[in-house]
Amino acid sequence: MxxxxxxxxxxxxxxxxxxxxxxxxxxxxxxxxxxxxxxxxxxxxxxxxxxxxxxxxxxxxxxxxxxxxxxxxxxxxxxxxxxxxxxxxxxxxxxxxxxxxxxxxxxxxxxxxxxxxxxxxxxxxxxxxxxxxxxxxxxxxxxxxxxxxxxxxxxxxxxxxxxxxxxxxxxxxxxxxxxxxxxxxxxxxxxxxxxTPNDLDSETDVMYLQHASNIIIKNNFLHCRNKSPVNNHSDVIQSNAIRNLKVFNNVMISDSNAQGMPQITGAWDIPGDGVIDSVIIYNNFMYGGGLWYGVDAPWVAGLNPAWANRYPHDTPPTFIAHNTIITHGPTVAAVHVQVPGVLFINNILAQFGDGLAVGDWLPNFRTSPTTYADSTRHNLIWTEWPGNSNRLFQGYVSGNGITGQCYDWNTWENTYGGTGVGENPLLVSPIGSIPSDEQGNITGELQSNSPAINAGEDIQALIESIGLPWEDVDGNARNESPDSVTIGAYNPPWLR
CATH class of the missing domain: 2.160.20.10 (Single-stranded right-handed beta-helix, Pectin lyase-like)
Structure with a gap:
């Protein structure tokens, strides 16, 4: 669509x-x-x-x-x-x-x-x-x-x-x-x-950003298809040492065996220059098809807010909201957060697959710094294969006055006071049965009985205060009341 x-x-x-x-x-x-x-x-x-x-x-x-x-x-x-x-x-x-x-x-x-x-x-x-x-x-x-x-x-x-x-x-x-x-x-x-091409022995990113500032990427279809086994790090959006990035209303797809990520963002805020930089990732659909060729495959993620490691810098505030991030297969997490200061609200993070293929089946939500429950709110986080139920999270979590390890939804919700939904989002696209050469057709549209519907937080005022539209990834207005906001990038079908 x-x-x-x-x-x-x-x-x-x-x-x-x-x-x-x-x-x-x-x-x-x-x-x-x-x-x-x-x-x-x-x-x-x-x-x-x-x-x-x-x-x-x-x-x-x-x-x-x-x-x-x-x-x-x-x-x-x-x-x-x-x-x-x-x-x-x-x-x-x-x-x-x-x-x-x-x-x-x-x-x-x-x-x-x-x-x-x-x-x-x-x-x-x-x-x-x-x-x-x-x-x-x-x-x-x-x-x-x-x-x-x-x-x-x-x-x-x-x-x-x-x-x-x-x-x-x-x-x-x-x-x-x-x-x-x-x-x-x-x-x-x-x-x-x-x-990008389907099979070239080159690092074929859809887009590469470096030593640049004030970048807006909106309303695009971005598709990484390169499955060559001799290339590495072919990402949809790869950035390093950039300032002030807004990415919204895009579809970003990384085919199965494309050795990269839908989005890896390395950004910085330079101390002492009087400018407060930021990274905003809003209302995007991201799909990572997994790496299926064996144990030597590198780890990847649907979204990776990463360190920009070239010069001394601070990490800018990062706001990630209303994205639908879907992965399928081994060696791919939904999200791997490597930077502090992330506000993470109303996102769908769903991993599909049976957990049986060769390779490392990664946790869904991975973080290197501590994740704070009060800034990681009302997300749907779910994994299909049963063996990952105790590996849903990886990293330290802080909430309810407690800081410690968190692995499953029960601990997230009942120990640390986390909010959101831990169920299958019920997508329209049959993830796992779409051939690699047709993965550009995958969407994150929801079935009418999806648990993501009416389960989100009302952040309309926040979204509009930073100059972004209160709409879904297709550009349709979110005609929702404050108590019926849908998680993810897509509105329910009957609201289109």
Whole structure:
């Protein structure tokens, strides 16, 4: 359902007719045969490398022709102009007849990045808005580097790239080595689809974030498919040494035997700089299909709030709410928390499987620091296989004035005063019977008799106070009364 919704949004966003206030419009069409000056469709620049970037000014729009059905550009788009805070440069597909087909950037042999923004410490474009393009078979699909600021990626389809679908990282710039400097700032990724290849001997993250700040990831379908046994750490979202991250209303799927996690977040708050950073993970569906190939498989988790271990730092406050995190199989926990200061409310954490396959069948909720019952509230935490009933939790818990080990739901609830639900969430998707090549269709929708319905905490005021919408992962308003909030990312079916 969510994948279908994203496709529908992309059709709407890519091809709707509307006017754009702009200073000048420019055109690229590989099939044009005019004066090649970019001034009209007739005289359009005939390749992406023909673009004369010094002609493109703040507020300008660059249209790329997709022909009547689709047009493939077998070359890199290297952006070399900057907009301004009030006048972005827009680079997008066209909605005009004869040019409103799919715009496809296809590097074919993974030799170059599909789109690159920032080629050196002195060439780092800012204030760029990119919309409606497809990128495939590059080294990275989209690569944003150095001190680039205010980059919006909207309605993109990024598939089958060799390393990462999207890399937003301020590497190779001296400022990112000196606290509190950051080389990349203000990224918005929305309404997009990013899918990695199925079998490549490379670390093929869907998205990699490093030395960057103020990142928003919303309304996307993100799917890691790489099952190559020679790669490792292929995650849906992997971040390290970042500041201020918001991830909401996304679907993140890591196929069975993809050696990575739906989300691993390494973030930091730099002491003494006067800025309070945060990590917010809200209203997402995350699925990890487990590692089924034996005892040497690395441990993974559906969600891993992790240490960013490069420089001295504090850990930022982390807020995790209304996510549905589903795992199936060995060597995968639902959540592994490695940082303190986490507020964890109204999430579904469910592990499926029989516990019999080769490999280590991990506890559901793993924590390295102490988990506090008063900040871990009204979550559904459940494991299917009976042998894990006494390994539901791993780590120390503090509640009711007691601190100690906690392994099962009874201890969580009756010893430490924990709240929530310890039952099967009753999903619509038949977890465990969906082939690996169809796992992109899995959702966290609930059956009408799910125990997650009406079992959550009313946090509407908190959600809206931090600028987030009180809605489900599909973008539907949560039409619930304060005493009937549903746990997880999905509303009950009759509320849709």
């Amino acid at each position: 969510r994948f279908f919704n994203i496709i529908c949004m992309l059709v709407l966003f890519q091809f709707c007719s509307h006017s754009i206030d702009t200073n000048t419009t420019h055109y690229v069409d590989k099939n044009a045969s005019g004066s090649n000056d970019g001034a009209s469709w007739t005289n359009a620049w005939e390749s992406l490398s023909d673009i004369e970037w010094d002609q493109i000014q703040p507020g300008d729009v660059l249209y790329i022709s997709g022909g009547t059905d689709s047009t493939v550009y077998n070359e890199q788009l290297n952006i070399q102009a900057s907009g301004s805070a009030v006048n972005l440069i827009t680079i997008r597909n066209s909605y005009e007849a004869n040019h409103n087909g799919r715009v496809i950037i296809d590097l074919v042999d993974f030799s170059e990045d599909g789109i690159i923004i920032g080629t050196s410490a002195s060439a780092n474009p800012d204030y760029i808005y990119i919309k409606g393009l497809e990128i495939r078979r590059g080294d990275h699909g989209v690569h944003i580097r150095y001190a680039c600021e205010v980059i919006t990626l909207d309605s993109l389809i990024i598939t089958n790239n060799y390393r990462r679908g999207l890399r937003f990282a301020g590497d190779s710039n001296p400022c990112c080595q000196t606290l509190p400097g950051y080389a990349a700032d203000n990224l918005l990724l929305m309404n997009s689809i990013i899918i």
